[in-house]
Amino acid sequence: MGWKIKYFFQLHKWLGRILGVIFVVISLSGTLLLFRKDVDRYVNKTIYHRESHKVKLSVDSVYRIVQEKYPDIKKIVLHDFPENRYEPYEFMLYRFQNDLFDNSLAYVFIDQYTGQVIRDGNYEESVGMFFRWLYSLHYNLLSGRLGEMIVVIVGVLMMISIISGVIVYKKHFWKTLTFQITFKKRKNKASLWHRVLGVWSIVLNSILIISGIWINWPSLTASHTSHHQRDYRTGSIGANLDSILKYTKASYPSFAVIAIDIPQLNNMPIVVKGHISTNKFPLYAGKSSFILFDTKTGAPIEFKNIEESSFDKRMSWINYQLHIGAWGGYLVRFFYLFIGMFPVVLGFTGLYIWYKKKEKR
Template identity: 40%
Template sequence: MELKKRLTKIAFKIHGWIGLTTGALLLLFGLTGAMLMFRADLDHYFNNDLHMLQPGSTQVPVDSIYRMLVRSHPNLKKIVLHDFPVDRYDSYEFMLYKNQQGITDNYLYFVFVNPYTGKILKEGSYQDIVPSFFRWLYSFHYSLQLGAPGKLIAAIVGLVMLLSLVTGTIVYRKHFWAALRFKAGLNFKNRRTAVSSLHRIIGVWAVVFNFVLFFTGFWMNKDFFRPGAWAIKEPILNQGTPANIDSVISKASAVRGFTPIAVTLPTLPGQDILVRGKMAATSFFLLQGKASDISFSAITGQLKEIRVIDQQSREKRFDWEIYQLHIGAFGGNFVRWLYVVLGLSPGVLALTGALLWLKRKR
């Protein structure tokens, strides 16, 4: 009995200090993550000029746009055709991966192109808030706009919060079953009991979701614990591919059951053209999206390999499942709103926990 009491006391102290030291970050991650759940919808609403174009009689080949970007934007590791036009009024969105020249640099750059004229409609770095607030927000959520150090901080916060969940479970273990059966109601006897009961109930109901959220956040940034992820390379001289990009996309679209979603275009010799998308045969909900891919020779444009996500290694499937779990890219609007509500719970718990700590100190 004494050991249990001592363990609970230690867990309570650790749980409290974690909440106090990470509270601000949890609020930031929760608020930015909530907004990012509806990023595409909000981005379309506030940038209507990019998605309500005047249709033309002919379209500029993707191959021409790709070669224009290779010439006009130096020092790129790769170019990704991130989004095809969803209808005849929409634009192309390209994501350019820059070769970082500093550990805090943001390597992501976006370019919107008019498919009828080939002209750039809007472009900018994910590091700048003015060209695109939601792309700036995306980078802030994953790296605090600090590059590699920011991603390491995000990974560490994920690990620390997993410890917080463990210690919280130890402290409130007696209340779990009651809270899950809706037997532990709010106690409004005084302000402290109201905050305490609210903290306990929210913590119990959100524990599984928060475990998933923090573990996936850590897993996606785990590489930044390795020195190799911090390496700065020499500037790159872009080189276009001999193969025709439109021909490659056409061949990928002809593959039975495959729907192209994005295209990775090389800027260096020896890289393949990669068309990523969805296989109709893939049914598992966490393996949806652009999880499968088809590689093509950048020299001849010939199909080299079809990689269906269901047939990939356990590690690759797990990495994609982790990503899907973290962004809530399944289940439609119900799941997205659930992520918004539960995603704010760590910040609420940090706030109520801080109030309890202040009351206790007084």
């Protein structure tokens, strides 16, 4: 083994030791989030299966209930519309962050008939909604902007770890990919499993790490606004959300509304996000296109089809879809689940290899 290979082997080994536990946490939480929607509705039946009535509240009146109850908010997002007559509205609330440790996200579920607050809380609360807590754990380690920065740094170092592993084990790549290796009569099967899983998962793991870095990268450069510098409105918006939705449906029949961003900061537009049925590229799935509306009058400002967006906007959305694995239905999710468990096994096999070598000494 030449000195260069020894150097990269030591680098790979120490990065694995230092970052192994954190990377396992991030990988495992991300894998579980693939099925958030399904498991959430199965586990939380008291939230997602409410008593139905004949008359529903308007979308605008539901928003104003939320705005009145939570006035000191940077942005209110109508995150999930009811999918049937039993489900509630789910709003995501973006709070102001006064320091690096502050978490920004909160949630509230509103009954679509009565306007009752079914449940609310902060994402980082362990006694709240499990998958909201898991989301915060995955993206910021329950530590606000500081956690987002740490996740970015961990991602960069893990990419270095992958590159160092490729350099060290490059001679074994072809044999591993073509199943020319055997587990028979191998004393250190953990080492072999580590090598096999590392090779077979290298492409997807690299995509997930790079896209995760891309998503959290703005946390390294985002400006911090103190409480006294906030320029936010007092009271609700002037525009009517039901009128906005009616206009959207009439003017853009191929546009399916998925969510509505309602900023509380002055001079920021309402953003109606959704998917255009004529966009067939799988990675343009989800709320990739949007329509901007004036918050005071509700007048339309701009319609933006993801296919007509700038290259960096399209790449940002593609990266996001590649990361969350929601672009190809259950087949893609189960594939992500299968490959996504590899880093967990890699972490444990790496620690086991280190422990056995330490034991021999």
